[in-house]
Amino acid sequence: MKNKFFPSIATIALALFMLAGFMPAFAQDKIELKFWHAMGSHRGKVLDELIKKFNDTHPGIHVTGVQIESRDKTMGNDYHALYKEILENIAKKTPPDIAQVYENWASQWIDIGAIAPIQDYIGKPGGIPQSEIDDIVPVFREANTYEGKVWTLPFNKSIYVLYYNKDAFKSAGLEPPKTWDEFSKAAAKLTKRNGDNITRYGIAFMPSVDLFGHYLYANGGDFVQGNKAVFNSNIGIKNLEFWVNMVHKDRSALASFKDRDEFLSQKSAMFIDTTSRMPNFIEKAKFNWGVALLPKGTTRRYQFAGTNLAIFSHLSGEKRKAAAEFVRFLCSKEATTTWALKTGYLPVRTSVINGAEYQAQIKKDSRYQVGIDALKYAVVQPKVAAWEMIRGIIDDAMFEAISLRKTPQKALDRAVELANHLIRNISGMLP
Amino acid sequence: MKKTTAILLLIAFAAGLICPAAVFAQQSSVKVYVNGMKLDIYPRMEEGTAYLPAQTLAQSLGITISWDAATRIVKINNNVVSTTPLMADGKLYLPVESIASGSGASVEWDGSSGAIRISKSGSSSSVAIQPVETPSAPVAKSTPTVKSTPTVKASPTYNHVAASGTGKPAVKTPDAPVDPTLIKAPDVSVTYQPSPTLDKPSTGKNPPSGLSHKPPASYSGQPSKSAYPDAQKNDSPIRPKDAPPAMPSNLSLPSLYTTGDISSPGPAGLASSSPFVPRSESNGVFRVSVTNVEVVDSIKDYYKPKPGYKFVIVYLSQQNISEEVQIYTGRFSMLDQDNRSYDYIEGLSNYWLVILRPSGINFGYLVFEVPSDAKPMSAVLHGLNQSPLTVGLR
Numbered sequence: 001m002k003n004k005f006f007p008s009i010a011t012i013a014l015a016l017f018m019l020a021g022f023m024p025a026f027a028q029d030k031i032e033l034k035f036w037h038a039m040g041s042h043r044g045k046v047l048d049e050l051i052k053k054f055n056d057t058h059p060g061i062h063v064t065g066v067q068i069e070s071r072d073k074t075m076g077n078d079y080h081a082l083y084k085e086i087l088e089n090i091a092k093k094t095p096p097d098i099a100q101v102y103e104n105w106a107s108q109w110i111d112i113g114a115i116a117p118i119q120d121y122i123g124k125p126g127g128i129p130q131s132e133i134d135d136i137v138p139v140f141r142e143a144n145t146y147e148g149k150v151w152t153l154p155f156n157k158s159i160y161v162l163y164y165n166k167d168a169f170k171s172a173g174l175e176p177p178k179t180w181d182e183f184s185k186a187a188a189k190l191t192k193r194n195g196d197n198i199t200r201y202g203i204a205f206m207p208s209v210d211l212f213g214h215y216l217y218a219n220g221g222d223f224v225q226g227n228k229a230v231f232n233s234n235i236g237i238k239n240l241e242f243w244v245n246m247v248h249k250d251r252s253a254l255a256s257f258k259d260r261d262e263f264l265s266q267k268s269a270m271f272i273d274t275t276s277r278m279p280n281f282i283e284k285a286k287f288n289w290g291v292a293l294l295p296k297g298t299t300r301r302y303q304f305a306g307t308n309l310a311i312f313s314h315l316s317g318e319k320r321k322a323a324a325e326f327v328r329f330l331c332s333k334e335a336t337t338t339w340a341l342k343t344g345y346l347p348v349r350t351s352v353i354n355g356a357e358y359q360a361q362i363k364k365d366s367r368y369q370v371g372i373d374a375l376k377y378a379v380v381q382p383k384v385a386a387w388e389m390i391r392g393i394i395d396d397a398m399f400e401a402i403s404l405r406k407t408p409q410k411a412l413d414r415a416v417e418l419a420n421h422l423i424r425n426i427s428g429m430l431p
Numbered sequence: 432m433k434k435t436t437a438i439l440l441l442i443a444f445a446a447g448l449i450c451p452a453a454v455f456a457q458q459s460s461v462k463v464y465v466n467g468m469k470l471d472i473y474p475r476m477e478e479g480t481a482y483l484p485a486q487t488l489a490q491s492l493g494i495t496i497s498w499d500a501a502t503r504i505v506k507i508n509n510n511v512v513s514t515t516p517l518m519a520d521g522k523l524y525l526p527v528e529s530i531a532s533g534s535g536a537s538v539e540w541d542g543s544s545g546a547i548r549i550s551k552s553g554s555s556s557s558v559a560i561q562p563v564e565t566p567s568a569p570v571a572k573s574t575p576t577v578k579s580t581p582t583v584k585a586s587p588t589y590n591h592v593a594a595s596g597t598g599k600p601a602v603k604t605p606d607a608p609v610d611p612t613l614i615k616a617p618d619v620s621v622t623y624q625p626s627p628t629l630d631k632p633s634t635g636k637n638p639p640s641g642l643s644h645k646p647p648a649s650y651s652g653q654p655s656k657s658a659y660p661d662a663q664k665n666d667s668p669i670r671p672k673d674a675p676p677a678m679p680s681n682l683s684l685p686s687l688y689t690t691g692d693i694s695s696p697g698p699a700g701l702a703s704s705s706p707f708v709p710r711s712e713s714n715g716v717f718r719v720s721v722t723n724v725e726v727v728d729s730i731k732d733y734y735k736p737k738p739g740y741k742f743v744i745v746y747l748s749q750q751n752i753s754e755e756v757q758i759y760t761g762r763f764s765m766l767d768q769d770n771r772s773y774d775y776i777e778g779l780s781n782y783w784l785v786i787l788r789p790s791g792i793n794f795g796y797l798v799f800e801v802p803s804d805a806k807p808m809s810a811v812l813h814g815l816n817q818s819p820l821t822v823g824l825r
Binding site for chain 2: 075083087092389395424
């Protein structure tokens with residue numbers, strides 16, 4: 001008995017040993033890829049599930065998600081950290097294989113040859129069928145196209161909408177404002193005063209570049225035209241005057257760096273943010289709230305937000321193809337459905353928007369329809385490489401005007417001057 | 432026919448993007464000088480015509496060049512120029528003659544050193560925002576019109592030089608390139624008068640919850656047409672729609688970012704300290720210029736340092752003075768009198784790392800949170816493969 005038992009163990013041991021010997025060979029055959037992203041907490045978990053699904057269904061490829069976080073938890077911004085990490089590692093020649101990127105980041109990195117175009121795999125045997133590209137929501141497809149070529153694919157997208165306190169609107173006898181004129185009138189009506197003390201503002205907002213964009217775009221203005229900053233146009237100045245007047249003349253708006261909290265604590269009746277805020281409000285808001293399209297001006301144009309997926313050019317051959325396959329997967333019908341339903345980001349495919357699962361979600365909560373309606377009027381923020389810096393400059397200009405340090409004209413004139421210096425120094429590409 | 436050409440040009444442009452790695456390839460070894468300063472560009476030769484990258488040239492000459500892909504119209508300083516541009520490496524190239532005729536610059540072909548020399552009066556030798564710009568930079572003879580036919584057509588000499596060029600001029604000519612690092616920062620103080628009281632808020636304390644000022648007394652009683660206290664005093668003429676903003680020709684960096692725009696006055700006593708004299712240092716790769724240092728007790732009327740700490744704002748610029756593109760431009764830290772090192776607070780600073788082309792400048796401000804007793808001694812730039820660059824702050 002024992003004699004028989006021992007050899008069998010030996011055989012197993014030998015078998016294991018041999019297997020172990022073969023293991024590295026197997027591991028080498030598997031293509032290992034690193035995907036850098038900035039998705040934390042709940043979104044990070046959903047992303048991990050998707051990555052696992054990809055790995056399970058693609059035996060030859062193994063993708064590892066690497067979350068890049070800001071070291072500074074209170075003031076830091078994970079996207080900034082991601083950008084810096086990628087830039088530093090491009091310089092060190094150790095870039096990620098796949099990463100989340102904004103349009104203007106891609107502009108810079110395409111220019112120095114650090115990113116590889118997804119276009120190379122479109123319509124090729126074993127690549128991405130053209131029909132899959134055609135199915136991407138046109139404005140997202142356009143945002144990922146540089147000089148006629150698809151370089152990246154859309155991922156976590158959202159669009160700006162108006163959040164409003166339904167209870168407050170009801171007691172004021174108001175409907176969501178349809179024009180910017182109605183908007184400021186509604187804000188005034190929603191403002192609750194107790195003598196000189198204001199207990200509720202019509203709106204709380206953070207002076208920021210994105211806020212600046214709403215009125216600007218809706219009235220036909222632009223941040224940048226071609227390679228030139230033009231946001232100190234008459235519309236740009238009128239835009240800033242609009243907000244300054246609401247804060248200081250009507251006193252119906254509260255400029256605040258914690259505007260979201262003001263809305264949640266009902267210190268303000270309106271709030272502007274992207275659709276990706278919805279899951280958070282569903283969980284946190286203790287009152288009836290609705291979502292509406294932002295007001296229209298002379299036209300309707302709504303800014304969208306969120307990143308795209310890029311593959312990096314140090315990869316070659318099968319590795320690059322595998323990276324493209326992963327990006328294709330995250331943008332697939334299946335993945336974008338899961339991603340949209342579980343995180344609140346917009347589906348990036350027309351077929352998913354019209355699909356049974358997302359339509360069921362809208363039926364359950366009609367507020368999800370607003371983002372889809374807004375998509376028809378979506379506009380991409382400038383793709384010039386200097387845009388990320390210009391954003392900070394406009395944040396500052398907006399603050400300078402709102403805090404009455406400068407007139408809107410003065411603040412914007414100088415911001416445009418600074419922006420044009422940056423465009424000339426950084427972007428390096430003429431339109 | 433027109434349409435076809437436009438499409439061809441578009442394709443040419445798109446094709447340029449396909450091989451972006453080639454952007455920095457040197458097309459020929461003919462050197463290009465603008466007002467005596469060597470540029471890090473090389474002409475591209477096509478059928479005997481020298482083409483120069485439009486953007487770099489526009490920057491150096493202080494002119495604007497625009498190109499409308501749809502109409503194929505090239506404008507220099509808003510004047511239409513009849514020329515055929517070339518798209519290569521994703522960049523717009525223009526024949527050197529057309530740049531000269533469109534901008535009033537003169538062009539000389541210097542056969543002995545294999546160089547194209549472009550001179551333009553009234554333009555600085557590099558971009559207007561050069562932080563240490565000096566009026567004494569050698570400016571070549573001012574010639575308002577094009578000086579003879581620019582002899583940039585290919586000639587045997589040209590080809591010979593192009594083939595054997597070493598990249599460095601052998602003979603020092605009167606307008607030899609000036610090492611920009613030799614220009615010392617104090618020159619700047621001539622044009623820059625720091626005025627610590629400028630643009631400081633005139634209104635009182637703000638409610639703790641936000642930026643909403645108590646309305647200034649001037650209009651609290653009877654709301655005027657405009658809410659801004661100095662709007663009436665602002666007599667800047669209304670610009671015609673879409674007209675470009677007036678660009679002061681002597682613009683230097685210190686006037687770009689002024690103090691007090693985002694901050695509130697610092698602790699008592701500090702405001703009266705002597706004005707900061709701008710200074711710059713370089714390490715062969717970057718030149719860092721610090722234009723001001725401020726100690727403040729709040730940023731944007733909202734962000735306050737933790738108890739026992741203060742904010743220090745360092746206003747600076749960083750220029751790539753190497754001949755290569757710098758992808759990662761390094762990380763800044765600050766040292767105090769005890770050699771304690773501090774990182775800047777990203778969320779409060781406005782300094783975004785960018786890829787800097789040769790002579791490209793990035794600028795902004797860094798916010799540090801330091802103990803109340805800390806004295807800002809120096810800002811240090813830690814690059815990838817360079818020795819740390821230290822700029823004194825006292």
